[in-house]
Amino acid sequence: MNIALVGYGKMGHMIEAAALERQHRIVAYVDPVAFVAGGSDQGFASVREMLASGIQVDVAIEFTRPDTAVPNITELVKARIPVVVGTTGWYAALPEITKLVNEEKAALLWSSNFSIGVQLFFRIASYAAKLFNEYEEYDVGGFEAHHNKKADSPSGTAKTLVERVLKELNRKITPVYDTLDRPPSPEELHFPSLRMGSVPGTHSLFFDSTADTIELTHTARSREGFARGAVRAAEWLIRCTGPEGPGNLKREGVFTMDDVLAHIS
Structure with missing residues (x-):
């Protein structure tokens, strides 16, 4: 073509x-x-x-x-x-x-x-959020990191990831992408950004309780x-x-x- x-x-x-x-x-x-x-x-x-x-x-x-x-x-x-x-x-x-x-x-x-791996990561994260929706002892949050030349923050990938998680998680309603100088409210999902060096892209999602933490991460090599x-x-x-x-x-x-x-x- x-x-x-x-x-x-x-x-x-x-x-x-x-x-x-x-x-x-x-x-x-x-x-x-x-x-x-x-x-x-x-x-x-x-x-x-x-x-x-x-x-x-x-x-x-x-x-x-x-x-x-x-x-x-x-x-x-x-x-x-x-x-x-x-x-x-x-x-x-x-x-x-x-x-x-x-x-x-x-x-x-x-x-x-457009990464096929990221698209599958979205689906895995959505399914995980659906599972954790039944267990209120787990809080949810994450972060993303990209190179210091990236024009937008948060990344579009981060927004898509958070939107999909919120769709499956009843106790979280509002995404917060900025740095917080206060404790997040229970209904907020905190997902800040880091810009440095030449990082192609890393997105991490955490499900955390007093007993353990489950982490899902996609890291682009290039x-x-x-x-x-x-x-x-x-x-x-x-x-x-x-x-x-x-x-x-x-x-x-x-x-x-x-x-x-x-x-x-």
Whole structure:
């Protein structure tokens, strides 16, 4: 399939490698410095410039920043180019974007984390929370750690994890992501963030009682899992069964990695 990379930072480079490994083609690089990456015939400073070129794109993979994600998504949706979005921190605009996708009969797949391991971790955490819901002597909390260049805090993955735990745990109602200078209330689930060094991503969830502690942790060794998952999501979004290219059927609507895993697990 022909892929446009919207954002060509560290994640963009890893997605490129993952896509080429699966014999896909990168036909456009959308980034203010993309001209030095892909050459003048492939590098574009904006999505609008890429669209004006008439280049044939099967799917776009967007990994940029929260402040640029929504304009990028909007342009791609209006052009009816299927888009996979890995940028986090823009979800307040999701209802507006969902409305636009439905109006344009377009396709969008977003996730706070495309790693298959993280997606399975979400499911394990949800099931654990459901089990511990019956045992009120266990308090619940956690933390996440990422590299010091990460733009948002808490991570999108942390928010997704906490949302799934709260859905299964009746005694916890309110997530608290900030540092606390007071004891948390019984109905609060504390999940702070740490930013340092070059940590790809660590998320830990604790179920703690006076007798013992159960800890669930996902630790990313690198961003390769995110990149491979994003390419796999792009293949699914355009109904591509493998590296040979897109299928004949077309998806429409807004999807997440839950939809992808429902078909591949």
